[in-house]
Amino acid sequence: MTSAPTFPPASPHASGHVVVIGGGIAGLAAARLLARGGVRVTVLEGSPRVGGKLQVSEVGGLPVDEGAEAMLARRPEALDLVRELGHGDDLVNPGTTSSAILSHGALRRLPSGQVMGVPSDLRALASAQVLSPAGLARVPLDLVLPETRRGADVSVADFIGARMGREVVDRLVEPLLGGVYAGRAERLSFEATLPAVATAARGHRSLINAVRGIRAAAPADPGPVFATLPGGLGTLPHLVAADVEAAGGAVRTGATVRELRRTPDGWRLTVGSARDPERVDADAVVVAVPAAPAARLLSEEVPAAARELARIDYASMAIVTLVYPATAFPRLPRGSGYLVPAVEGRDVKAVTFSSVKWPHLRDRAPELLAVRCSIGRYGEEHALQRSDEELTAAAMTELAVTARVAELPVETRVTRWGGGLPQYDVGHADRVARVRAAVAAQPGLAVAGAAYDGLGIPACVASARAAATRVLDHLGGRGELRHGSDGEARREAGG
Ligand SMILES: Cc1cc2nc3c(=O)[nH]c(=O)nc-3n(C[C@H](O)[C@H](O)[C@H](O)COP(=O)(O)OP(=O)(O)OC[C@H]3O[C@@H](n4cnc5c(N)ncnc54)[C@H](O)[C@@H]3O)c2cc1C
Numbered sequence: 001m002t003s004a005p006t007f008p009p010a011s012p013h014a015s016g017h018v019v020v021i022g023g024g025i026a027g028l029a030a031a032r033l034l035a036r037g038g039v040r041v042t043v044l045e046g047s048p049r050v051g052g053k054l055q056v057s058e059v060g061g062l063p064v065d066e067g068a069e070a071m072l073a074r075r076p077e078a079l080d081l082v083r084e085l086g087h088g089d090d091l092v093n094p095g096t097t098s099s100a101i102l103s104h105g106a107l108r109r110l111p112s113g114q115v116m117g118v119p120s121d122l123r124a125l126a127s128a129q130v131l132s133p134a135g136l137a138r139v140p141l142d143l144v145l146p147e148t149r150r151g152a153d154v155s156v157a158d159f160i161g162a163r164m165g166r167e168v169v170d171r172l173v174e175p176l177l178g179g180v181y182a183g184r185a186e187r188l189s190f191e192a193t194l195p196a197v198a199t200a201a202r203g204h205r206s207l208i209n210a211v212r213g214i215r216a217a218a219p220a221d222p223g224p225v226f227a228t229l230p231g232g233l234g235t236l237p238h239l240v241a242a243d244v245e246a247a248g249g250a251v252r253t254g255a256t257v258r259e260l261r262r263t264p265d266g267w268r269l270t271v272g273s274a275r276d277p278e279r280v281d282a283d284a285v286v287v288a289v290p291a292a293p294a295a296r297l298l299s300e301e302v303p304a305a306a307r308e309l310a311r312i313d314y315a316s317m318a319i320v321t322l323v324y325p326a327t328a329f330p331r332l333p334r335g336s337g338y339l340v341p342a343v344e345g346r347d348v349k350a351v352t353f354s355s356v357k358w359p360h361l362r363d364r365a366p367e368l369l370a371v372r373c374s375i376g377r378y379g380e381e382h383a384l385q386r387s388d389e390e391l392t393a394a395a396m397t398e399l400a401v402t403a404r405v406a407e408l409p410v411e412t413r414v415t416r417w418g419g420g421l422p423q424y425d426v427g428h429a430d431r432v433a434r435v436r437a438a439v440a441a442q443p444g445l446a447v448a449g450a451a452y453d454g455l456g457i458p459a460c461v462a463s464a465r466a467a468a469t470r471v472l473d474h475l476g477g478r479g480e481l482r483h484g485s486d487g488e489a490r491r492e493a494g495g
Contacts, residue, residue, distance in 0.1 A: 016283030024052025026449035027288030029464035035247035046256035056234025060323030070226035075458035093224035100338040117172035120211035135167030157185035175339040192424035284444035305438035314419035317376035320395035328407035
């Protein structure tokens, strides 16, 4: 156990009832801050369990995450949350972050000097042998090409392809981005998915030099890149939910919100089945669900936001977890896993050797080796239209071909994430700005979650903090703000 919980900077007179729609990490983190800020909070989660994309279960007796498995440790928000919950000392880091990329049929080390696949060290790039000779020869043209003009936004493929050639996109950047978004470089926004590179590229004609600038500015010893909890990251939502309840809040599961309407004083939610609906009144609401349900919920009262949200696409994927006897591997993997570019034409897009990446898993069962294989990219939904057995067979084939695994796993599990990952397409940041502007015009309404400013857990927690602060500010000043009949917020004399 570490430091005592810190509390949000609540508005001095915040009170009232806040409903948080969605019990994923964003909704729960927002609820926790609201409850700690002194308001009555109810989380309404539609599914039978909290956590959303954070979920853990045992395979072969090991707790292996079904969804997210690693928190970025270079942003503070998620680790701060764990510390505030009193579990800072439990955090564990990867034993290795060295990972590989499958290129031209063989595993190659990721070249050093790259940032999200964008290379800066040409010698390291050459020795990594990820690119063909022609692809490699194209990269240094970036140093002499005139500036690549771009407007407000551009796709990852268009910008990086113009600077460094298509192979860098196909064999380095897209697979690395694919690990986050399961998306395609032709559609993904350069500004929204590679913000550090996009910002640096504004200050340099050459992209190589821009990435060199990022690397030079990075601290010499930045510490571990990732962290998790020994029982799996899927335990985190339960810790947060318990903290919400300890602070007097309520967390309800199996409570799908179907409608959100404004009332003269706040909001009314319709919860549950159409046949037996329940009405819940709230002074303020945080909508912390993916874009499609958020669009449906906001369609009546904030149609401008709903229209924008409805246009955010999602990628579907499946995680196949296989636990093998360690002896099944003729050579124990030394890296944390590998990525497979779409151009390789394989079913599996990424492999994580969980027992190598996370020493706590290996220590728990040294005789076993847990592996997670991801299948499915944006636009490849057909790859998922197969039975669990077929997906497991595809994962086993991948491991047989690449790691020469010759034995059967002791246990397997298939987890499907239909619409699991939002696609930050070109124009995403502007779209989010329009959503936020429309939501900001509604007193006592906030949005949070992966659809907006980052889908990693730290970004989701940051969006929760911003939503909770907005709601607490609203409730602190309430009495002065009333909804007008035209839907605009009005300041009434004497409150
Ligand atoms: C397979 C996979 C692996 C990932 N790996 C990582 C990783 O290693 N590291 C990382 O940082 N991120 C990772 N991510 C991304 C990250 O996990 C998610 O972006 C994040 O957890 C989303 O949190 P959220 O609270 O915004 O949404 P969600 O987790 O989607 O939660 C939203 C909740 O709202 C509920 N809901 C929806 N509609 C309604 C309604 N009408 N009424 C009530 N409830 C409703 C849903 O049931 C759900 O529980 C991964 C994602 C996936 C799918």
